[in-house]
Structure formats: C-alpha cells, structure tokens
Amino acid sequence: MRTALVIGTGLIGTSAALALAGRGVQVHLSDHDPAQARTAAARGAGTDQPPEGRVDLAIVAVPPAHVARTLHEAVQGGVARAYLDVASVKGGPRRELEALGCDLTAYLGTHPMAGREKSGPLAATADLFEGRPWVLTPTAGTDTEVLNLALELVALCRAVPVVMDADAHDRAVALVSHTPQLVSSLVAARLRDADETAVRLCGQGIRDVTRIAASDPRMWVDILSANPGPVADVLAGVAADLDETVRALRALEAADDGKRRDGAAGIEDVLRRGNAGRARVPGKHGAAPAVYESVTVLIGDQPGELARIFADAGRAGVNIEDVRIEHATGQQAGLIQLMVEPGAVAGLTATLRDRGWAVRH
Template structure:
C-alpha cells in the first residue's frame, strides 16, 4: 500500500492516518469539519485535500448511518481502488450499502476494537491498534484484491484480524462494547446529584466501572441506534439478573431470617457467575488465562517515583502484562498494581524489597 485517504478525521481516523504515515504511506485527509482535517494534518497524520488520483485504499471513518452514502459518493468519484470502514455496527450498514447500489466487490467492512473516552483528532495515537482485534466483515462479493489491501492496512496498524459475519459481529460488539457503555452511563448517572461527601469517597472501583461513560453522547446515540435491537436483547438478560439481585438483597434484610439462606445463595450464584465471566476476558493474547497475579506497591507522589519503580521491575527481568494506578485525591501516596505472570511475581517482590501485597487474579 502506497497511498490512502481517510474520510473522517476523528479519533479512529486520525489514529489510522498516523499509523499509516509512520509506515511511509502517503495519506490524504478529508472531513466535513475543516478544523478536524487541519488539526490531524498538523499532528503529522497526512495532508489535507483530495488525492490527485485513485488511491490504494479509502478508509471511511464515519458513523454507521453514514457508511452507505459516503461509500456511494467515494465510489462515484473513483476515490480509491478499495474501500473499508471502521464503524462498530455492520448489519444495518450492509443493508444500506446494497440498497444504495454500491459496488460491493471493492468494499470490505472493518471495525478495529480500539478507542477511548476522548474523541477528536487530538486524542489520536499511532499505536492505538497495536495488538488489538480488528474485525473484518466481507460482503459476499468482496474481491481478492480488496481482501489483500485491507489485510495490509490491519498489518500496518499492528492489529490482529478476526473475520466475522455481519450479524455475529453486531451481537459480539453489543455484548462487549455497546451494552457495557450504556451500563457504565447508567451507573455514572447515579453520581450526578450525589452528595459531595459521597463522591469524594470514589475509588478505583467506581472509576473503572464508569470510565467509558465519558464518551461523546451524540456519537454513542448513533452507535446504539444502529444496533438497538441487539443491545436491547442483552439489556433484557441483564434486567433479569438485576431483578434477581434486587429480590435477593431485599431478602437479606428480612428480619425473621426465613429467606436469608435462599437469597444469600442466589446472590452468591450471581457473583460467582460474574467471576467466571471476568475470567474469560483476555488480558494478553499470547499468555495463558488464569496465570497472572497482581503485585501491589505503595509509592510516593514525587517526580520520578514511577520511573524508579519500572526501572527496578526491568532490572528484575519481569515483564508487566498490565498496570493500574490508584491515586486518591489529596493523598501523598499512590497504589500501583502490576499484573505479572505467576512465575515472576515472587522474584519481583524480592527485587523491590518493599512491602507488597500479592493477590491471585
């Protein structure tokens, strides 16, 4: 791939452009908001304006409802030899593409499973897709040349391709992305009018649960609208569990104790199912699930403390699989939780030579 055009200079589009530009691809940027294009170009993502002729690939970084008209317009203008998108919903877009009479031979649907609570080109990163799953959703007539070009895009961005059908893709993202975002928003909404002393007690748990609730409401309205039925189905399943949890909790307040045993068992069952589901979430693709432990270290809130900690970890020959930092407001210390393999945990604790708490994950 030598040339590409990114239509839509938001977080995902600009991140793709940054990644491709870093690999030597000539990237052209387009967006209906001129400032978005100028900002992305200033970041080194590419150059503003139309390409002089057909490029190798056009990446449509627009909301699901805009895929079909954007694709039809780009194909009409012969912008590229192959086309893909990054929308998080596929079934509705595919139907619209067929209804619009687009050339499905030069199109292959895509969806990188990466992003963040911040939006816009200023939040973009060239390494956003490193090691992340990139769903590839072909049409029935996607050509071999289009396949090759889009696979090259995924490889250049450092992502891991996963081929799916439209309906399977939409069910999967409803389960692991769309519904969690809505649930996070519902939980965060409980804090809107909470008392100041209640909010001041917030720790890492509530931050983790509500982090993604900071996403752009208008963008998420587009996403949820395009996958509304599937998200509603999953929410119905969740509502059933919530009703069971509410009933169990009410039973635990029963003063005569006639329901407590049964309701405690029901609540334990829900919590156990939660643990089992959490255990299935991959942390790192090439590591065995269940082989991690967390080494927790208390550090001071001074410049260089994190750097010194990570230097010591490197000296121990330990690779950090993931890291979490909890810093309570107004405190002079922070808690760093490092996820490492079970084999490395004991060696790391000895090397650090400071009080550490090791908790099995």
C-alpha cells in the same frame, strides 16, 4: 498500497492516517469540517489536498448513520480502487448500500476494536491499533484485491485481523462494547447527585467501572442508534439479572431465616456467574487468562517514582504482567499493584523492601 484517502478525520480516521503516513503511504484527508482535516494534516497524518487521481484505498471513518451515503458518493465518484469503512456496526450500513444499488464487490466492511474516551484528531495516535483485533466482514462477492488491501491496512496499523459475519459482529460488539458503555454510564449517573461525602470515598472499583462513562455522548448516540436491537437484547438479560438481584437483596433484609438463606444463595449465584464470565476474557497477548498475584506498594506522586519501581523489579528479574494504581484521595501518594506470576512474589517483595519500598500485604 501507495496512496489512500481517509474520509472522516476523527479519532479512528486520523489514527489510521497517522499509521499509514508513518509507513510511507501518501494519505489524503477529507472531512465535512475542513478545519478538522487541516488539524489532522498538521499532526502529520497526510495532506488535506484532494488526490489528483484514483487512490488505492478509500477509508470511510464517519459515524454509522452516514457510512452508506458517504461510501455511495465515494464509489459513484470513482475515487479509489477499493473501499472500506471502520464503523462499529456492520450489518446496517451494508444493507443500506444494497438498497442504494451500490456495487459491493469493491467494498469491505471493517471495524478496528480500539478507541479512547477522547475523540477528534488531537486524540489520535499512530499506535492506537497495535495488537488490537480488527474485524473484517467480507462476503462471497468481495473482490480478492479489496480483501488484500484491507489486510495490508491492518498489517500497516499492526493490528490483528479477525474475519466475521457482519451480523454476528454486531451481536458480539453489543455484548462486549456497546452494553458495557451503557452500564458504565448508568453506574456513573448515580454519582451525579450523590452526597459529596460519598463521592470522596470513591476507590479503584468505581473508577474502573465508570472509566468509559467519560466518552462523548453524541458519538455513542450515533453508535447505539445503528445497533439498537442487539444492545436491547443484552440489556434485557442484564435487567432480568438485576431484578433477581434486587429480590435477593430484599430477602436478606427479611426476618425469616429461610428467606435470608435464599437471598444469600441468589447473590452468590450472580457473583459466581460473574466469576465464570470474567475468566473467559482473553488474557495477555490474547492467550487464556492467567492467574497472577499482586504485590502492593505505597508509592509517592513524584516524577520518576514509577520508573524507579519498574527498574527495581527488573533488578529482581521479575516481569510485571500488569499494573494498577489506586490514588489516595487528598494525598500525594497512592498504592501500586504489580501483577506478577505467583512464583515471583517472594523474590520481588524481598528486593523491593531491600530497595526501601513500603510493601503492603
């Protein structure tokens, strides 16, 4: 791949353009808002000038509702040898393209499983896709050259290719991406009118659950409008579980011992099913989930503190597998949880204490 055209310079389009430009590909940028394309170009993602001839690959990075029309116009204009989109739903756009009579041999639907709460070219980064799954949905009619160019794009962005059927992909992202967004927003919405005293008690649990609720509502309306059925199916199951959980909690309020036992059993059931589901989430580097233990340390909110604790962990010969930070409300301090292999806990704890850290049990 020597040349590429990125149509749509939001977070995903600009991030792909930055990755390609950084690896020597001549990237041309196009957007319905020329100012956004200029911003992406100013960040080093390519040029906002149109290509003089056909490019090797056209990447359509527009909201799902506009994918088919944008792709059809690009194919009709003959702007590239191969075309792909990066929208978060795949079945609908393909069927719309078929209805428009578009030749799909030169097209491949793809979806990089990466993103941020922020949007637009200023939020883009060249490493957004590194190590992340990038779904490809070829059909029997997909030209081999198109598939090879898509694989080259994935490699240049340092992502991991995953081949799936388009409709299977849409059902999967409904479960692992679209429904979590709505559930996070539903929980966060409870905070809008909550008493200030309650809000000040927010800890790491509520921060974890509501992190993605900060996402752009307009963007998510576009995404959910393109995949409503599968998302509604998942939410119907969640709603059924919620109904059962509410009944179990009400039973715990009952005076009857038998009802309280039934209520406790119902709560335990949903919690255990949650344990089982969480255990299936891939762990580090996509491997089976590992069991880590945490070493919790009080850390000040000053420059260099994180670097110092990581350096001290290195002196102990311990690899930090994951990190979580819980900030203390109204204080210039917090608790950092260093996730390590169980056998490393004693050595790390001893070293950190020797180095003056306040290790908490």
